[in-house]
Amino acid sequence: MNYLxxxxxxxxxxxxxxxxxxxxxxxxxGQEYTLLTPTSLAVEIEPxxxxxxxxxGVSEVLRKSKVDKNEIRALGISAQGExxxxxxxxxxPLRNAIxxxxxxxxQEAELLSKEFDxxxxxxxxxxxxIVPTWPASKILWIKRNEPEIFRKIFKYLLVxxxxxxxxxxxxxxxxxxxxxxxxxxxxKRKWWSEMLDKLEITPDQLPEIRESGEVVAELTSxxxxxxxxxxxxxxxTGALDQAAGATGVGNxxxxxxxxxTGAALAICAPLDAPLFDPRGRxxxxxxxxxxxxxxxxxxxxxxxxxxxxxxxxxxxxxxxxASGVDAYDLLSMEVSKIAPGCEGMVMLPxxxxxxxxxxxxxxxxxxxxxxxxxxxxxxxRAIMEAVACIVxxxxxxxxxxGIRVEEIRTLGGGARSSVWKQIEADITxxxxxxxKNEEAACLGAAxxxxxxxxxxxxxxxxxxxxISVKKRFEPNPANFETYEKTYQRYVQLYDDLLGVFAxx
Numbered sequence: 001m002n003y004l005x006x007x008x009x010x011x012x013x014x015x016x017x018x019x020x021x022x023x024x025x026x027x028x029x030g031q032e033y034t035l036l037t038p039t040s041l042a043v044e045i046e047p048x049x050x051x052x053x054x055x056x057g058v059s060e061v062l063r064k065s066k067v068d069k070n071e072i073r074a075l076g077i078s079a080q081g082e083x084x085x086x087x088x089x090x091x092x093p094l095r096n097a098i099x100x101x102x103x104x105x106x107q108e109a110e111l112l113s114k115e116f117d118x119x120x121x122x123x124x125x126x127x128x129x130i131v132p133t134w135p136a137s138k139i140l141w142i143k144r145n146e147p148e149i150f151r152k153i154f155k156y157l158l159v160x161x162x163x164x165x166x167x168x169x170x171x172x173x174x175x176x177x178x179x180x181x182x183x184x185x186x187x188k189r190k191w192w193s194e195m196l197d198k199l200e201i202t203p204d205q206l207p208e209i210r211e212s213g214e215v216v217a218e219l220t221s222x223x224x225x226x227x228x229x230x231x232x233x234x235x236x237t238g239a240l241d242q243a244a245g246a247t248g249v250g251n252x253x254x255x256x257x258x259x260x261t262g263a264a265l266a267i268c269a270p271l272d273a274p275l276f277d278p279r280g281r282x283x284x285x286x287x288x289x290x291x292x293x294x295x296x297x298x299x300x301x302x303x304x305x306x307x308x309x310x311x312x313x314x315x316x317x318x319x320x321x322a323s324g325v326d327a328y329d330l331l332s333m334e335v336s337k338i339a340p341g342c343e344g345m346v347m348l349p350x351x352x353x354x355x356x357x358x359x360x361x362x363x364x365x366x367x368x369x370x371x372x373x374x375x376x377x378x379x380x381r382a383i384m385e386a387v388a389c390i391v392x393x394x395x396x397x398x399x400x401x402g403i404r405v406e407e408i409r410t411l412g413g414g415a416r417s418s419v420w421k422q423i424e425a426d427i428t429x430x431x432x433x434x435x436k437n438e439e440a441a442c443l444g445a446a447x448x449x450x451x452x453x454x455x456x457x458x459x460x461x462x463x464x465x466x467i468s469v470k471k472r473f474e475p476n477p478a479n480f481e482t483y484e485k486t487y488q489r490y491v492q493l494y495d496d497l498l499g500v501f502a503x504x
Contacts (some may be wrong), residue, residue, distance in 0.1 A: 001020060001021065001071055002020075002021050002071060002073045002455060003018055003019065003020055003021075003026065003067055003071050003072045003073065003082055004018070004020075004021075004072070004073060004074055004075075004076065004147050004449050004450050004455075005017070005018050005058070005061070005072050005074070005075045005229075005446070005449075006018075006019070006075065006076045006077070006078065006110065006238075006442045006443070006445035006446040006449060007054055007057070007075070007076075007077055007078065007163070007442070007445065008078040008079075008241060008244070008439070008441040008442045008445065009050060009054070009077065009078070009079045009080060009159050009160070009163065009241075010080055010241065011035070011080050011099065011100070011101065011113045012032060012033065012034075012035060013030055013031060013032040013033065013053075014030070014031045014033075014053045014054055015028060015029070015030050015057070015336065015439065015441075015442055016054065016057030016060070016061050016442075017029075017061070017439055017442035017443070017446065018029070018061050018065050018067065018072070018162065019081075019442075019443065019446045021450075021455065021465070022465060022466060023437060023443060023446075023465065023466025023468065025437055025439060025443075026065045026067065027060075027061045027064040027065035027067075028061065028347070028439060028442070028481065029056075029057040029058075029060035029064070030057070031053035031054075031056055031057045032048045032053075033045065033050070035099060035101075036096060036390075039104065041102070041103045041104040041106075042098075042102055042104050042220065043098075043099040043101040043102040043103075044096035044097060044098055044102065045083075045096060045097050045099055046093075046096050046097070047085050047093040047096070047097045047162060048093075050097075050162070050163070051161065051163070051166055051263040053399040054163065054228060055226065058227050058228065058229065059227075059228060059440050061391050062228055062229075063285060068230070069228060069229050069233075070230045072229060072230065072233055073233070073234065073449075073450075073453050073455060074233065074235070074236055074449035074450065074452060074453045074455075075167070075219075075221065075229075075232040075233055075234070075235050075236065075449055076213075076238045076242035076439045076445035076446050076447075076448045076449030076450075076452070077160045077163055077164065077236075077237075077238030077239075077444040077445055078238055078240075078241045078245070078441040078442060078444060079158065079160035079163070079177060079179055079238065079239075079240065079241060079391075080099075080100055080159055080181050080319070081100055081158070081240050081241070081242075081243055082100035082133050082134060082135055082158070082180050082181070083097050083098065083099050083100050083158060083159050084097060084098045084135045084138045084139070084156060084157075084158065085156075085157040085158065085159065085161070085162045086142065086149065086153040086155070086156055086157070086386060087153070087154060087155050087157055087162070087165075088152055088153070088154050089154045089437040091155075091165050091166075091169070091171075093154060093162075094149050094152055094174075095142075095149055097159070097218070098138045100133050101133070102132070102133065102138070103132045103133065104132065104141060105132040105133075105137035105138050105140065105141040106132045107142065108132070108137045108138075108141045109130050109131050109132045109134070109137040111140065112136060112137060112140065112195075112198065113129070113130045113354065113413075114181075115405055116130065116194070116195065116198075118280065119280075121182065122280055123187075123188045123276060124185050124186070124187070124192055124277060125179060125180075125181075125182045125183075125184065125185070125186060125362075126179050126186045126274065126276075126283055126284035126285055126286075126293075127179065127180055127182055128280045128282075128283055128359070130182055131366045133180075134180055134181060134182045135156070135158070135180075135181040135182070135183070136181060136182040136183050136195060136199060137182075139156060139183075139199050139201065143199065143200065148500040149399040152449050153201075153205065154205065154325055155171050155205055155207065156175065156201065156205055156206055157171070157173075157207065158177050158178075158181075159168070160173070160174070160177050160237075160238055161173045161207050161441050163178075164216055164235060164237070164336075166223065167196070167219050167220070167223050167235045168216050168217040168218070168219065168220060168235050169220055170208075170216055170217055170222075171207040171208060172207050172208050172210055172216050172237060173207035173208070173209055173210070173211065173237075174209070174210050174211060174212045174214075174238070174239065175189060175211065175212070175286035176212055176239045176240040176285060176286050176287060176288060177239070177240045177242075178209070178286070179240075179283075179284075179285040179286055180283075180285075180335040182195065183195040183196055183199065183206075183277045186274060186284065186285070186286050186293070187251070187274055189286070190209075191203050191206060198255050205251070209228030210237045211237065211290045212220045212238060212239045212243070212287075212289075212448050213236060213237060213288060213447075213448035213451040213452045213459060214236060214237045214452055215234055215235075215236055215452045215453065216234075216236060216237060217234075217235060218231060218232055218234055218235070219231055219232075219233050219235060220234065220467055224498070234449070234452065234453050235448040236448055236452035236453070236497055237448070237452070237483075238445045238448055238449075239288050239444065239448060240285070241441050242266045242268055242295065242296060242441075243268070243285065243287055243288055243296075244258060244288075244440075244441040244442075244443070244444030244445050244448070245258070245260050245266070245268075245287050245411050245412075245440040245441040246258045246268040246287075246294065246409075246440075246444070247439050247440075247443075247444035247446055247447055247448065247459065247463070248411070248435070248437070248439070248440030248441055248442070248443035248445075248447065248467070249409040249410070249411050249433075249435050249467065250409060250435075250463045250467045251268060251269075251270060251417070252270060252287075252288070252289065252459060252460065252463055253270055254269075254270050254271060254272055254403070254404070254459075255396065255404050255405070255406045255407075256269075256270065256405075256406065256407060256409060256410050257269045257398070257405040257406075257407070257409070257430075258408065258409040258410065258411065259391050259408060259409075259410055259411075259412075259424075260301075260410075260411045260412040260440075261301045261302050261387065261410065261411075261412045261413060261415065261420075261448055262301060262302055262412040262413055262414070263301065263302055263303045263306070264298045264299065264300065264301045264302075264303065265298065265299050265300060265301025265302070265387060265390060265391070266296070266297075266298050266301075266412075267295075267296065267297050267299070267356070267391070267432045268294050268295070268296045269288070269294060269296075269398050269403055269405065270287055270292060270293070270294050271292065271293040271294060271295060271296040271403065271482055272292065272293075273278040273291075274293045275293070275295070275398055275401055275402070277397070277401055277404065279396055280361065281356060281357040282295050282297060282356065282357065282394075282397055282401065283295070283296055283297050284296075284358075284400065286409070287318050288444075288448060288459060289459055295398055295401075295403060297355070297356035297357075297394065298355055298356065298358045299354070299355035299390055299394070300349045300350060300352060300354070300355060300387070300390065301352065301387055301390075301412075301414065302327070302346070302387075302412070302413055302414050303351070303352070304349040304351055304365070304383050304384025304386070304387065305328070305380070305383050305384070305387075305414075307351060308331075308379065308380060308383055309327055309328065309331065312376060312379070313327060313331060313376075313380075315328075316330040316331055316334075328413070328416070329417075330476065331377075331380050332417045332419045332420065333420050334376070334377040334380060335380050335381040335384060335420075336419045337377060338375075338377050338381045339503040340376055340385075340423070340426065340479045340482045340483060340486075341385075341483065341485065341486050342374070342378045342382045342385065342486075343371075343373060343374065343378065344369045344371075344388070345367065345368065345369045345370045345374055345378055345379070345382045346367075346369055346382065346385075346386070346486060346490050346493055347366065347367050347368070347379075347382040347383055347385070347386040347490075348363070348364070348365060348366040348368075348386065348487045348493060348494055348497070349365060349383060349387055349491070350363035350364055350365050351364075351365040351391065352368075354494070356394055356397075357393060357394055357397040358494065360498075360501065362501045362502060362504050363494070363497075363501050364501060364504070366493065366497065367382065368378065368489075368493055369489075377439075381423075384419070384420045384423050385416070385423055385427065385483075385486060386490065387420075387424075388420075388423050388424040388426075388427040388428065389427060389486070389487055389490040389491075391427070391428055392427050392428045392487060393491070395408075395430070396430055405430060406430070407430055407431045407432075407433060407435070408424065408425075408428060408430050408431070408432045409432075409433050409435070410424070410432055411432055411434075411435065411438070411440040412440075415434045415435075415438065416438070418471070418473070421434060421471075421473045422473050422476070424473070425473040425474060425475045425476070426475050426479040426480070426483050427477050427483045427486070427487060428475070429475045429480060430475065431472055431473065431474055431475065432472075432473040433469050433470075433471070433472050433473075434469070434470045434471045434473075435467060435468065435469060435470055436467075436468040436469070436470040437467070437468070441485075443466065446466070447459060447462040447463060447466055448462075450462050450466070
């Protein structure tokens with residue numbers, strides 16, 4: 001038997017998973033870590049923390065699975081984007097990694113935005129604007145604020161690049177993680193020389209660019225011993241976590257569309273070529289197949305339901321703690337008793353501003369149309385319907401660009417709620433599919449690793465053999481008229497409140 005190991009290196013935790021050739025999850029380990037916040041705008045992590053979590057997770061997976069280490073063919077990586085790790089000539093970090101959440105480089109983002117106009121930046125990088133979270137802004141911040149460190153930096157790495165170097169001694173990156181650096185040209189698949197010149201860095205200070213699902217090297221003998229793995233284990237290039245997640249649910253060709261309802265709502269739609277929105281609403285990223293792209297964006301998602309649970313569902317949380325049932329499952333049971341449309345109530349879920357496609361940081365959360373008849377369960381259902389409206393609004397944005405959406409593949413915590421997924425199917429009028437394996441990003445990284453070492457001829461073949469659909473939610477025509485009114489009211493409510501939002 002051949003096995004594939006993968007890591008999903010997230011913001012506050014890493015998941016290390018072991019899969020067999022058929023995509024069956026053999027063992028998994030979750031390793032949490034704490035972010036550092038030295039100032040109100042700064043978010044950092046000591047890079048060694050990422051490596052320690054990975055190492056501990058591998059050890060736990062090997063212990064749980066009892067698999068012969070010599071049967072583990074390859075290792076793949078799914079990683080958070082934008083987290084910057086500057087290292088010296090020996091590959092040692094010169095400072096804490098600057099996490100993607102870090103917002104300190106506001107002045108630097110403004111300077112770069114003045115130097116490079118929005119349209120040019122979008123056409124070259126696929127990103128609709130230059131913001132403090134992008135690595136280009138972070139590099140300029142280091143240059144202006146930590147000049148001694150800036151002069152010593154040998155390579156600028158992202159989290160995937162850092163883990164690859166730790167395992168192989170090679171500086172290698174891949175395109176899906178590079179798009180939001182805003183110093184990589186997604187069409188030419190080369191470094192953006194004008195941006196590098198502005199930052200005063202050179203291509204030699206950046207990794208070698210490969211495609212996703214390519215062999216990098218075997219583990220070094222010392223690292224193999226440290227991890228308890230065979231030195232013949234191959235390390236492959238992986239993907240941005242959302243690209244890996246899309247791969248892990250089989251969203252790898254045009255016509256499919258995936259949404260990841262976690263704290264945020266991530267949306268991915270594969271493209272055969274870069275397709276730019278004339279109105280600049282939809283970012284474009286490089287994808288896992290050579291020469292392929294994806295429309296990809298974030299917006300408000302499960303964090304709204306979490307806010308509601310934490311603040312208004314103490315009873316459900318107490319019952320959950322006593323019974324072992326998830327509080328979200330209890331909320332879903334209550335929501336299932338409420339009729340579609342919430343008896344006229346509509347919600348705008350913009351608790352942290354509206355992201356795609358509105359991109360309005362001043363937008364606020366709104367409950368509209370509630371009366372003395374409405375209960376807590378109505379409010380919970382209104383939240384689920386609102387997030388489904390966001391999915392539809394982004395789907396329609398894609399369709400305006402000529403990107404067809406035939407079905408929705410779903411992952412993340414929201415995929416566990418059958419009520420929520422049926423709501424989504426009815427509001428979008430598209431089939432919604434959940435997957436048997438819920439660890440989509442880990443599975444996507446394993447798929448890429450399996451393709452790299454030739455266990456599968458292609459990513460398509462790997463997906464066919466390793467992914468299984470759990471449930472298919474068909475749209476219910478009986479709810480179309482009700483939900484059309486809900487959706488139109490949702491759109492009108494946002495438009496009508498634009499002037500109110502602008503005053504805040």
